[in-house]
Amino acid sequence: MKIRAKIVLGAVSVLILSGVFFTGFSAGSHHRTSEEQVTAVTNKDNPSVVSQADFAPFWKVWNIMDQKFPGADKISAQDRVYGAIKGLVASTGDPYSVFFPPQDSKNFSDTISGSFEGIGMEVGIKDKVLTVIAPLKGTPAEKAGILPGDKILKINGKTTEDMSVDQAVTIIRGPKGTSVTLSMYREGKSKPNDVVVTRDVIDVPTIDAKLRPDGVYVISLYSFSATSATLMEKALEDFSKSGSKQLVLDLRGNPGGYLDSAVDMASFFLPEGDTIVTEDFGKNGSPKIYRSKGFDLLDMKNIKVAVLVDKGSASASEILSGALQQHNVAPLIGETTYGKGSVQEVLDVTKDTTMKITVAKWLTPNGSWISEHGLKPDIAVTVSDKDIANHVDPVLNRALEYFKTGK
Numbered sequence: 001m002k003i004r005a006k007i008v009l010g011a012v013s014v015l016i017l018s019g020v021f022f023t024g025f026s027a028g029s030h031h032r033t034s035e036e037q038v039t040a041v042t043n044k045d046n047p048s049v050v051s052q053a054d055f056a057p058f059w060k061v062w063n064i065m066d067q068k069f070p071g072a073d074k075i076s077a078q079d080r081v082y083g084a085i086k087g088l089v090a091s092t093g094d095p096y097s098v099f100f101p102p103q104d105s106k107n108f109s110d111t112i113s114g115s116f117e118g119i120g121m122e123v124g125i126k127d128k129v130l131t132v133i134a135p136l137k138g139t140p141a142e143k144a145g146i147l148p149g150d151k152i153l154k155i156n157g158k159t160t161e162d163m164s165v166d167q168a169v170t171i172i173r174g175p176k177g178t179s180v181t182l183s184m185y186r187e188g189k190s191k192p193n194d195v196v197v198t199r200d201v202i203d204v205p206t207i208d209a210k211l212r213p214d215g216v217y218v219i220s221l222y223s224f225s226a227t228s229a230t231l232m233e234k235a236l237e238d239f240s241k242s243g244s245k246q247l248v249l250d251l252r253g254n255p256g257g258y259l260d261s262a263v264d265m266a267s268f269f270l271p272e273g274d275t276i277v278t279e280d281f282g283k284n285g286s287p288k289i290y291r292s293k294g295f296d297l298l299d300m301k302n303i304k305v306a307v308l309v310d311k312g313s314a315s316a317s318e319i320l321s322g323a324l325q326q327h328n329v330a331p332l333i334g335e336t337t338y339g340k341g342s343v344q345e346v347l348d349v350t351k352d353t354t355m356k357i358t359v360a361k362w363l364t365p366n367g368s369w370i371s372e373h374g375l376k377p378d379i380a381v382t383v384s385d386k387d388i389a390n391h392v393d394p395v396l397n398r399a400l401e402y403f404k405t406g407k
Contacts, residue, residue: 058084062080065080079101082099082101082353085099085349086098086099086101089355089357090164092358094342094358095124095125095165096342096344096356096358097344097355097356097357097358098164098165098166098355098356099349099353099354099355100166100353100354100355100356101353102352102353104166104170105352105353105354106352107169107173108354108356109354116201116202117173117174117175117176117199117200117201117202118172118173118174118199118200118202119139119140119141119144119172119180119197119199119200119202120135120136120138120139120140120141120142120200120202121133121134121135121136121139121141121142121146122134122136122255123152123165123168123169124165124314124340125164125165126338129151129152129153129160130151130152130153130160130163130165130168131149131150131151131152132146132147132148132149132150132151132152132184132312133148133255133312133314133338134148134253134254134255134312134313134314135147135148135253135312136202136204136205136222136223136253137205137208137220137222137253138205139200139202140197140198140199140200140202141197144195144196144197145195145388146182146184146195146197147186147312147388148253148310148311148312148338149186149187149311149312150184150185150186151184151185151186152168152182152183152184153183153184153185153192154181154182154183154192155168155171155172155180155181155182155183156171156180156181157181157183158171173199174199175199176199176200176201177198177199177200178198178199179196179197179198179199180196180197180199181194181195181196181197182194182195182196182197183195204222204223204225205222205223206221206222206223206225206227206228206231207219207220207221207222207228207231207232207235208220208222209235209238209239211239211242211244214400215244215245215246216244216246216247216248216399216400216403217239217242217244217246217247217248218247218248218250218396219232219235219236219239219247219248219249219250220250221249221250221251221254221317222253222254223254223255223256223257224254224256224257224258224261224262224265224316224317225257225258225261226258226261228257228258228261228265229260229261229264229265232264232265232268233268233295233297236268236297236298237297239298240297240298240299244303245302245303245304246303246304246403247303247304247305247306248305248306248307248308248396248399249305249306249307249308249324249330250307250308250396251307251308251309251313251317251320251321252308252309252310252312252313252334252395253310253312253313254312254313254314254316254317255312255314255315255317255338256314256315256316256317256318256340257315257316258316259277259290259316259319259343259362261316262276262277262316262317262319262320263276263277263290263293263319264293264295265320266292266319266320266323266324267292267293267294267295268295268297268298269298269300269305269323269324269329269330270292270294270323270324270327270329271292271294271296272291272292272293272294272296273291273292273294274291274292274323274327274365275289275290275291275292275323275365276290276291276292276319276323276365277289277290277319277322277323277362277363277364277365278290278362278363278365278367279343279359279360279361279362280360280361280362280363280369281359281360282360282361284359284360288360300329304402304403305324305329305330306330306331306333306399306402306403307320307321307324307325307330307331307332307333308332308333308334308395308396308399309321309332309333309334309335309337309375309377310334310335310337310383310395311335311336311337311338311374312338313334313337313338314337314338314339314340315338315340317337318337318338318339318340318341318364318370318374318375319362319364321337321375322364322365322368322370322375323364323365325375325378326364326365326366327365331377331378331379331402332375332376332377332378332379333377333378333379333381333395333398333399333402334377334379334380334381334395335377335380335381335382335383336373336374336375336376336377336380337370337374337375338374339370339371339372339373339374339375340370340371341361341362341363341369341370341371342358342360342361342362342371343358343359343360343361343362344356344357344358344359345357345359379398379402381394381395381398382394383395
């Protein structure tokens, strides 16, 4: 049964909050012949796959583990099958496609639906290095000074080289009050720095909205959850009632979420029929174009909008900001975004296992695929360590200047 959810999460993204088919494998006797072992593997949906693959090495390795590995008796047959399925999905070479065994499946489900214990940041693989996409607001990760783009070289002294995201999540997650040590490298620094982070209960933030004393209305969106569009609608209604004509949409550190939420939010700003995003399924199907529903919530002719972005703005954030930028609704101010242009679908495999698999790449309204390159801001602003230490926000300040000067 399919979970009805398309997600455009950043990188191999799993929030470190609580921690984050191929059927018919038959584990039999060690003494089966290669021919018997091959025929034990079935795929009822595609029988020809059996004739195209030699499963004898699989069973040979299975037997070698039993004969040579000291702890083989402690690895259940089912766990071996789960490990094999993980490898099967990994054979795609796509870092965004992941199989989740029961506990990982539960962690992933919890991650996108509630509050948890952990450190509160999202990580992914970028340039083959485990990288922070974004720490969430108010979390231990943010309070520890972790920033988008920080590279995680070691976790509790263990190198992250060749470590998958779900493996990293398993090590980093843990109960409230315990700590984890991350060896971090930040661009521009001469050497890595160890950061000790104490885990806590994490409530995933969604949105903040306020009217500044200078009349500028600021909406900060932290995730694209199932309720984000409803919360955004309420914030925009409050903006309209406030009498303000200047709106800042802050998507910095927003790692993404549900595709439908991004489409609905873009529909608050764009007239009906404007292209928001296109899903390109390649040879697996015709492209699907998502167009604005034209909710007509705002008087777009009489307001100015600016969108704030940084290297932690990923996937759904890039869909929304790209649509507003390329339809000339709002300039992007800040840093180049993360660059994640693919769509994943979450599917049930068994009653207690799931997989997240890439089903398409998505294109901005002008037909660009932004993976790895990100969206370039119209107005580039760099935030220095001094700015952070002094609690100065040059990106927001530049947006305020844009409202005054128009450039």
